[in-house]
Amino acid sequence: MKKSLMAPVVLGALALALGGCATPPAATTAAPAGSASPTASVTASDYKACMVSDSGGFDDKSFNETAYAGLTKAVAELGVQKNQVQSSTDADYAKNVQAMVDDKCDIIVTVGYKLGDATLAAAKKNPKIKFAIVDSDYIDPKTGKNTAPANLKGLMFKTSEPSFMAGYLAASLSKTGKVGTFGGAPIPTVTAFMDGYARGVAYYNQQKSKSVAVLGWDTNKQDGTFIGGQSPFEDLPGGKKVATNLTAQGADILLPVAGPSGEGALQVAKSSNGKVASLWVDTDGCISQAQYCPVIPSSVGKAMDLAVFEAIKAAKNDTFTNELYLGTLANNGAYLAPFHDWDSKVSADTKAELDKIKADIIAGTIKTTA
Structure with missing residues (x-):
């Protein structure tokens, strides 16, 4: 398993409302990777948010790293506890998700399309735990119906x-x-x-x-x-x-x-x-x-950092739903950079x-x- 974690990264340009196209607040910056302590103005919480990377790891300078920034933002701004595990191969996904279940995480965020099956299986087996997955959904292509269980939210982006x-x-x-x-x-x-x-x-x-x-x-x-x-x-x-x-x-x-x-x-x-x-x-x-x-x-x-943050925030505040989040140009969830x-x-x-x-x-x- 990889040991290194991401360097500090700048969050997406605008915060996202997971339910639609609400006007986003001003930009923020993620806490340094590995920072487990919330800022002084935030009361520490027993709520635990956890993350499983795909095989790229949290230092990929790409989507794993950006998603991880959402977790560190939740630590800094919501006072949640965190844990994370990096996958080295596709064979690690199911066991790494289970490791976070065993660690009694309240919400587990998985990163990457290839974790879709492992995440769905874990969500069905553990209905009291909230799950969110970056870059995957459970929309039936024939009916357009969201088949995700109530405790699982897809975070997708119309790239x-x-x-x-x-x-x-x-x-x-x-x-x-x-x-x-x-x-x-x-x-x-x-x-x-x-x-x-x-x-x-x-x-x-x-x-x-x-x-x-x-x-x-x-x-x-x-x-x-x-x-x-x-x-x-x-x-x-x-x-x-x-x-x-x-x-x-x-x-x-x-x-x-x-x-x-x-x-x-x-x-x-x-x-x-x-x-x-x-x-x-x-x-x-x-x-x-x-x-x-x-x-x-x-x-x-893709503003994955803010999508992840909002999913964790919703889970902590008991407003979490399985409604698919879709980041677009309209809601600033997808963007062309400067x-x-x-x-x-x-x-x-x-x-x-x-x-x-x-x-x-x-x-x-x-x-x-x-």
Whole structure:
């Protein structure tokens, strides 16, 4: 099992209301990782909130790390106790969830699509414990009905929306007329980014009468390029290899959707002497991957930290429900991050067009999925 925990991270730009689109409060900053003591103004509580990572671990500079920031925020602001366990392989999930059950946690938050089965089984077996899971839901695809038990809440994010904007941005910045994307594995929470990105490029082409190509994803076939293997989200050399292959084919703006493995794309971009850039996902890469900020035009973010915090808060306050939370552009649960070092490289026209695209997505005028 991994020993290291995440470094302090900045929380998502705006707080989320788990029930819908309420106006969020101002941004906050997470307490340092490993900080178990609440702030002086918060009364300590016996309530225990716990978390299980996927195999990326809490120091992945991506979604595990961001979700963990929500747990540390709950410690600092709600006075709850905490425990956490990091998974090293997929085989760890069920036993790690059970370890948190055995530790008498009041709410257990699991992180990642692949923990879906283990989380559901534990929730059914332990109805007095609250569960929340990041990046998974229990919506019946045929009926649209939420099949989650009363003590289990899915925390999902419509990443196709900001990914669509990222695709439009990438197409506007490309010098070669080719952009690329790749994933760790073909699972819905990965392909949603890739598909939205490709649709954003297609929209740019439509609006500008251009023909920017997308390497790594085919919207018609709903298939693309993936690292694969036993540990695709912990394979940095694999990520670098795929990124290198895409750039060799001419792609100059990349979107890696592969957790820590995606850093391989950042490495390729950094060593390209300005010829290649790479977006980041889940977090604002200029914060979580600050050393690569000069090659990151923007990032497709998910405010998982605040979704996790609100789930813990609701459980502690006895207002918890199994209603699915869906983070969107409209409720600031999904977002396109600032341009940072690239601000001067993004034209005023493109910025205005992205603002319009965001408004149209929120209004339903632009569809980001099939």
